[in-house]
Amino acid sequence: MAIFITGATGFIGSYVVAELLREHQERLALLVRARSIEEAEKRLWMPLQLHLDFERFIDLMKSRVDVYLGDLTRPQLGLCPSDRARLIDSTESVIHLGAALNRRSDKVCFNVNLRGTLEVIKLARSAHEDHGLRRFSSVSTSAVCGERRCELIAEAQSVDWRLEDYDPYARTKKFGELMVSELLPDVSTIVFRPSTVMGDSRFAETIEFDMVRAFVVLAHLPVLPLDPKARHDIVPVDFVARSIATIHQREKPKYDIYHLSAGRDSLSYQEMIDAMRIKGFRIPHLFVPRLGRQASAIVNYLATTPKNWGVSLPATLLKMFWPYLIFDTVFDNQRVKEEMGESPTPFSEYAYRLLQFAVKHNFSYPYKPWPETTISKREDG
Numbered sequence: 001m002a003i004f005i006t007g008a009t010g011f012i013g014s015y016v017v018a019e020l021l022r023e024h025q026e027r028l029a030l031l032v033r034a035r036s037i038e039e040a041e042k043r044l045w046m047p048l049q050l051h052l053d054f055e056r057f058i059d060l061m062k063s064r065v066d067v068y069l070g071d072l073t074r075p076q077l078g079l080c081p082s083d084r085a086r087l088i089d090s091t092e093s094v095i096h097l098g099a100a101l102n103r104r105s106d107k108v109c110f111n112v113n114l115r116g117t118l119e120v121i122k123l124a125r126s127a128h129e130d131h132g133l134r135r136f137s138s139v140s141t142s143a144v145c146g147e148r149r150c151e152l153i154a155e156a157q158s159v160d161w162r163l164e165d166y167d168p169y170a171r172t173k174k175f176g177e178l179m180v181s182e183l184l185p186d187v188s189t190i191v192f193r194p195s196t197v198m199g200d201s202r203f204a205e206t207i208e209f210d211m212v213r214a215f216v217v218l219a220h221l222p223v224l225p226l227d228p229k230a231r232h233d234i235v236p237v238d239f240v241a242r243s244i245a246t247i248h249q250r251e252k253p254k255y256d257i258y259h260l261s262a263g264r265d266s267l268s269y270q271e272m273i274d275a276m277r278i279k280g281f282r283i284p285h286l287f288v289p290r291l292g293r294q295a296s297a298i299v300n301y302l303a304t305t306p307k308n309w310g311v312s313l314p315a316t317l318l319k320m321f322w323p324y325l326i327f328d329t330v331f332d333n334q335r336v337k338e339e340m341g342e343s344p345t346p347f348s349e350y351a352y353r354l355l356q357f358a359v360k361h362n363f364s365y366p367y368k369p370w371p372e373t374t375i376s377k378r379e380d381g
């Protein structure tokens with residue numbers, strides 16, 4: 001039997017896979033978008049090299065991992081009938097992390113986050129009816145809280161269908177949560193809602209740069225169009241992945257929804273800048289919150305400039321994340337702290353080294369290629 005996982009090639013998914021392989025014993029069945037098993041393994045090696053050396057990776061792929069070639073947006077997850085039957089037969093639980101985080105496209109979010117989630121639920125239902133599913137864990141987002149300002153939100157108060165959503169991503173993730181609870185009423189379900197997941201509290205390296213890039217751009221602006229007292233709920237990926245893996249595996253977790261967040265310990269922008277300054281960051285900052293509207297107009301304009309000007313990508317990311325940067329809303333994390341017996345490391349402790357790593361490597365991880373010798377061995381054999 002195996003834990004069926006979607007989104008294993010992604011930022012959080014690869015951490016969850018690494019955590020399960022390191023700290024738990026179950027087999028893992030991974031849905032990967034690829035044309036062949038070889039291509040799927042190469043895709044998995046990219047994010048997993050942050051956690052494993054190549055020999056260990058190959059060893060685990062053979063001994064603990066089953067790869068399924070598929071796509072969330074295809075009927076029956078794009079699985080061939082024999083793979084689908086084998087997967088249903090062997091699935092003991094599900095962790096659904098696969099998603100489109102594209103905040104601008106209704107179509108992509110609709111297809112991946114709604115149709116894809118429905119397909120994963122259908123597979124889970126078949127497994128449940130066949131032999132009983134131990135658990136279905138769904139990774140959602142704190143953005144399901146909708147447009148609010150200056151609040152501390154507890155899990156039970158997050159979803160209010162009367163509120164506007166930030167974007168198609170938040171809207172489809174919110175409906176995804178509803179599908180899970182409505183269509184799997186007889187299964188143990190857990191919803192995990194991470195806040196902004198950025199960096200690893202243990203080391204500087206990261207493989208995810210979208211939010212980091214927005215953060216670095218802001219950190220280098222001498223005039224910040226933000227309220228210095230506004231907080232941003234940022235949580236490190238190692239805490240998020242450890243919580244998902246541990247709670248998913250726990251026999252009787254106390255709750256069925258968990259915020260994976262910094263909660264009351266979230267830092268304000270002033271506190272973030274002060275913490276980085278203590279570590280050596282030298283750029284002076286002036287907070288001018290009343291410039292927010294003008295800044296938003298400038299960012300919108302810069303996002304439309306030609307790519308070779310070099311500002312459209314950071315501007316597009318800033319535009320996309322703007323509502324998340326100014327909403328000053330944080331997510332109560334008492335439940336996860338109680339369940340895990342630990343708190344996430346504050347962003348102040350690792351923000352500066354994350355910034356330095358991102359700038360030094362020009363916002364990309366220095367991936368090691370798949371060793372040539374192994375490719376030729378495969379081709380030979």
Ligand SMILES: NC(=O)c1ccc[n+]([C@@H]2O[C@H](COP(=O)([O-])OP(=O)(O)OC[C@H]3O[C@@H](n4cnc5c(N)ncnc54)[C@H](OP(=O)(O)O)[C@@H]3O)[C@@H](O)[C@H]2O)c1
Pocket residue numbers: 006007008009010011012013031032033070071072073096097098099100101112116139140141142173193194195196197198
């Ligand atoms: N990152 C954050 O700050 C954050 C915050 C809150 C919640 N979350 C939630 O955490 C989960 C993981 O997010 P992430 O940051 O790890 O995102 P990510 O790095 O973009 O990873 C997304 C994963 O979903 C897979 N996927 C997307 N479309 C697919 C499709 N059509 N078929 C199969 N797989 C598909 C991707 O596969 P490919 O590699 O093939 O594209 C990838 O493995 C999501 O559910 C997200 O909503 C993230």
